[in-house]
Amino acid sequence: MKKIMILLFVSLFSFSVNSNAKSITLGWAAWDPANALQELTKEFTAETGIEVNFEFVPWPNFADRMLNELNNKGKTFDLLIGDSQWIGAGAVYGHYVKLNDFFDKEGISMSDFSPATVYAYSTWPKGSENYYALPAMGDALAWAYRKDWFERPELKSEFKKKHGYDLGVPANWNQLYDMCTFFQGREIDGQKRYGAAINTERGSEGITMGVTAAMYAWGMEYENPNKPYDMEGYFNSPQAVEAVEFYRKLYEDCAPPGHSDAYMVANLDAYKSGQVAFQMNWYAFWPGVSKEDSDGRVSGFFANPKQNVAAATLGGQGISVVKYSDKQDLALEYIKWFARPDVQQKWWDLGGYSCHNDVLNSPSFPTSTVYAQGFLDSMGIVKDFWQEPTFVELMLPMQEAIHDYVVNGKGTAKEALDKIIEEWVEVFEADGKL
Amino acid sequence: MSVKKKFKGLSDKAVGWLFIGPTVLLLLAINIYPLVYAIKMSFTNFYANKIGREPQFVGLKNYIKVLNKEAIWEKMQVTASFMFWTLLLQAIIGLGLALLLNRKFKGNELLTTLIVLPMMLSPAVVGVFWTYLYNPQVGLFNYVVNFFYDLGSFDMIGSSTLAPWAIVIVDTWMWTPFTMLICLAGLRSVPNYLYEAAEVDRASKWQQFIYITLPSVLPFLLLALLFRGIENFKMFDMVVELTSGGPGSATELASINLKREAFEKWKTGYSSAFAVILFVTIFGFGNVYVKVMNKIKER
Numbered sequence: 042m043k044k045i046m047i048l049l050f051v052s053l054f055s056f057s058v059n060s061n062a063k064s065i066t067l068g069w070a071a072w073d074p075a076n077a078l079q080e081l082t083k084e085f086t087a088e089t090g091i092e093v094n095f096e097f098v099p100w101p102n103f104a105d106r107m108l109n110e111l112n113n114k115g116k117t118f119d120l121l122i123g124d125s126q127w128i129g130a131g132a133v134y135g136h137y138v139k140l141n142d143f144f145d146k147e148g149i150s151m152s153d154f155s156p157a158t159v160y161a162y163s164t165w166p167k168g169s170e171n172y173y174a175l176p177a178m179g180d181a182l183a184w185a186y187r188k189d190w191f192e193r194p195e196l197k198s199e200f201k202k203k204h205g206y207d208l209g210v211p212a213n214w215n216q217l218y219d220m221c222t223f224f225q226g227r228e229i230d231g232q233k234r235y236g237a238a239i240n241t242e243r244g245s246e247g248i249t250m251g252v253t254a255a256m257y258a259w260g261m262e263y264e265n266p267n268k269p270y271d272m273e274g275y276f277n278s279p280q281a282v283e284a285v286e287f288y289r290k291l292y293e294d295c296a297p298p299g300h301s302d303a304y305m306v307a308n309l310d311a312y313k314s315g316q317v318a319f320q321m322n323w324y325a326f327w328p329g330v331s332k333e334d335s336d337g338r339v340s341g342f343f344a345n346p347k348q349n350v351a352a353a354t355l356g357g358q359g360i361s362v363v364k365y366s367d368k369q370d371l372a373l374e375y376i377k378w379f380a381r382p383d384v385q386q387k388w389w390d391l392g393g394y395s396c397h398n399d400v401l402n403s404p405s406f407p408t409s410t411v412y413a414q415g416f417l418d419s420m421g422i423v424k425d426f427w428q429e430p431t432f433v434e435l436m437l438p439m440q441e442a443i444h445d446y447v448v449n450g451k452g453t454a455k456e457a458l459d460k461i462i463e464e465w466v467e468v469f470e471a472d473g474k475l
Numbered sequence: 476m477s478v479k480k481k482f483k484g485l486s487d488k489a490v491g492w493l494f495i496g497p498t499v500l501l502l503l504a505i506n507i508y509p510l511v512y513a514i515k516m517s518f519t520n521f522y523a524n525k526i527g528r529e530p531q532f533v534g535l536k537n538y539i540k541v542l543n544k545e546a547i548w549e550k551m552q553v554t555a556s557f558m559f560w561t562l563l564l565q566a567i568i569g570l571g572l573a574l575l576l577n578r579k580f581k582g583n584e585l586l587t588t589l590i591v592l593p594m595m596l597s598p599a600v601v602g603v604f605w606t607y608l609y610n611p612q613v614g615l616f617n618y619v620v621n622f623f624y625d626l627g628s629f630d631m632i633g634s635s636t637l638a639p640w641a642i643v644i645v646d647t648w649m650w651t652p653f654t655m656l657i658c659l660a661g662l663r664s665v666p667n668y669l670y671e672a673a674e675v676d677r678a679s680k681w682q683q684f685i686y687i688t689l690p691s692v693l694p695f696l697l698l699a700l701l702f703r704g705i706e707n708f709k710m711f712d713m714v715v716e717l718t719s720g721g722p723g724s725a726t727e728l729a730s731i732n733l734k735r736e737a738f739e740k741w742k743t744g745y746s747s748a749f750a751v752i753l754f755v756t757i758f759g760f761g762n763v764y765v766k767v768m769n770k771i772k773e774r
Binding site for chain 2: 444
């Protein structure tokens, strides 16, 4: 009995010690940059004594998990690295703490960060000076390709003979298509290879992120710049229709078999297993891809090719303090530390994509990695999906209609875009925007 | 204090209520209250994610919207087709397997155990591993099909023609053992003397099957199909893992669409109306089915 009492006392004591320790919880998606952040954060804990617990949620469940938590005013997270599209909901529904006063007090200036990332990850309403997040992880959709295959003399000469220009980084989407079809079904080193692993995922945001990479490059606008939410003739413009048709052609003629519900991980797998010549994916994955080049595989990287205009799909996230947290002061301390230029430099060195001008404008930055210049190029041309508080309601009909057209082959591109506009009008009407 | 002493002085009715009380309370809390609340919400324009926005009464607007939406009818059609084919296949194969296992042969128990294994797995896990089995490049399913008949490369999940069959095949693989087990119980309850009398009357095996086996096992089979029908009407996890409702909306069952409307688009009022409609549909069908089943039993 005495032993049991001692055990009980010791466990109660250790519990009370643990609960008294200063700690915060940070939520993000489960992917490579999250591991880099975990590594970086060790320095924060060493400096401040504040423990940071991490909860990383797999991408397919990330939005569901986090948005449910916020809608339920949950206290699980003190800090959240949320997707760029969530900023509207975070601000309007009061999930995120407004950071203006804190920034002013601590001397954190948003002009120290890349303007595109501040606009995309921090502000609501868009372009205002109301800040709800600190740009944490810059990202855009880009391409990786098998540089080793591209450098093979026999493939180079065959391609040049067929298409009249050099096999290399495609200057536009037409060239990308030529190169993809060139590799489609081709046998290299005794194995059958395919053109490109592109986004086709149906459940969350995959196919939308993929198809918009083409639509932006064709010059698509979501709405009339002079009349907000007027989408007719913009989102379903002839250019937008052509881009969607092109994306379907790319899927039909260049994707590996079975690539009908693929996003980040499936694209990585197809590329790493040597199935495809190209993969579409986020910059966040390039450090891993580059590091894991082996068995003769050499990867090259390039920004989203232009067609009518230069544009790329925006990814990335800002870091916000959750309004329902009881430890907002500790969470703000983390943001203050994370905003420091020296920490931002270490963040980039570890594989995170810093948005701080000191890092991005450093003369050595473009040559610091093989994908750094592409990242710089991309961040100057990024465009994002609606960042409205209703972005999920806006995303779902697009996922369904585009998947139905691109993968399922149902109807026409124009019909798909018209259907999306119809649903979006309903969403904006319900939200009182129309 | 003994139980007898403890309950001394309580009437039988009171003891009865004491026993069922916790269950009734639990049912009221987690079944009846949410149902009533959902019905109430179905007459409002409530959005659960729009904090601070008071729901407004909109009458039958949500019901009219659901019933007039073409996309909803498409999902209902997909659900009906999924139910029809899964129930038909599970009835035929399940009964066939039960007839086979009702015979005495060496290894009968082992075979029964092996056949029953799929239904012990989690539907989500089944969904995930069948995505690998259906993979056109390395999947076992495609390999086996091509081994018997060379179809070349085909994508079960990526094709709108094949994807509905992909989910039917997986559900049949997983749940036929359930139908089989219930039918087997029915077969084992048929008294032997009926067959002996039929033998004396020189009835053929086919006649014995039609006039003795089938009528005896039919109530069991119908019961199994009732359970499977209810389950498949609300099928969600396996299909989400396997196809996410795609390609496009080719395998988007009503339950998947309901989840998307309720917990992704957060159209709480609208989706409550949709849920009530689904509830009434299955409740209505279930009642008619049970009445038909009882009539068959009475024969």
